[in-house]
Amino acid sequence: MANLRAGLIGLGMMGRHHARVLSSLDGVDLVAVADAGGDPHHVARGLPLLSSVDELIGQGLDYCMVAVPTALHEEIGVALAEAGVHAMVEKPLAQDTPSAERLAAAFEGQGLVGAVGHIERYNPALRQARARIEGGDLGKIYQVTTRRQGPFPGRIADVGVVKDLATHDIDLTAWVTQRPYVSVSARTAYRSGREYEDLVAATCGLADGIVTNHLVNWLSPLKERVTIITGEKGAFVADTLTADLTFHANGNVATTWSGIAQFRGVSEGDVVRYAIDKPEPLRTEHEQFRDAVLGKDADIVTMRQGLATVRVAEAMIASAKEGRVVTFS
Structure with missing residues (x-):
């Protein structure tokens, strides 16, 4: 079975840690990263460095990790959902309750796996x-x-x-x-x-x-x-x-x-x-989300749970x- 094709958008302090784990996760290939502000922590390491979620979607992703500022979660998450891309969004799910509701509904409506990065x-x-x-x-x-x-x-x-x-x-x-x-x-x-x-x-x-x-x-x-x-x-x-x-x-x-x-x-x-x-919590979090995308039993923080938070x-x-x-x- 081919590895899942993963993308990462948001290359700040948390983004660099997500890149490290995704780059070494069994069954997953990190194929591209994106950030409108560039790559301050030099995490691309030869991967395509893009500037927008649309460019990232164009890489043919199975799923994406979203680590951008909270105010951008809804916009980027909805774009991924509309493109049929599973996604895990860093916590909190969105900047307010209405945005979180729309984001959760977008993934549910497409039958996609949507999760929130509540790492604890x-x-x-x-x-x-x-x-x-x-x-x-x-x-x-x-x-x-x-x-x-x-x-x-x-x-x-x-x-x-x-x-x-x-x-x-x-x-x-x-x-x-x-x-x-x-x-x-x-x-x-x-x-x-x-x-x-x-x-x-x-x-x-x-x-x-x-x-x-x-x-x-x-x-x-x-x-x-x-x-x-x-x-x-x-x-x-x-x-x-x-x-x-x-x-x-x-x-x-x-x-x-x-x-x-x-x-x-x-x-x-x-x-x-x-x-x-x-084990490292971040790695466990990514392993669980990978398994959810594959349709296996997995313990993820669903977007509905993220909405409640x-x-x-x-x-x-x-x-x-x-x-x-x-x-x-």
Whole structure:
């Protein structure tokens, strides 16, 4: 069977990583790349370097990776769909909910595979956590807390921290718990002189009474990517920077010191850090999308799921702006 012919549009910071993986992916040939601004990271390496999506489509693609700025996702994605080209679009799916709806509909209408690059789903720590949750290791889930903070990345110019960083946490939380968001309450701040928010603190509700808290900012000198999932049997702590997963079990040892016991709901039990395989998340993401294009069983972030994430992100922004809780039916 011939290899799939893949293209890449958008050769910025993420584009160069996509080019590296696509160039070495089994069953795939990266046949051309495109960017109206040229090739600043020199990723073409002898491949045709084009300037538009139309030129890229002309190369006879089976699928395309879209890594352009968010504001261009709809225009380029729809062009690919109309040409019958499967596509994975970097997160967020689009700049707003209407654009995301149109983009998802375009691929569905053509019967194409459309995916969104929410890479955290492919982090080994979170994949292990979800598998163990499905196996009953935590019992009923009570709460998910995420912290995602660090310095401002100068490459982000068209969205704020909610649509850039917080969309990671929105998607991974809904995916790990397999529960949709039902309410959002958020506060934002603008501290770096840009038109977009650079800090958000959100408290949200998922179906079945699960509570989530998301702290996300571009204002911290330390880089942190932590997800804590608390349930009736204990808590998972996933560090997605190191791909480590630690389990803190509820203890079975009674606390005999009455002065402490009256303040404790559960006791501290065993702590286990799992030894897990750690493949590169970006490679896993591309392998899954390749398999989806081939019609195999695959775990991709669908455009409908990406649309749901955009909708929650916009609810966070609206909640902060209007000072109210936003609910979903």
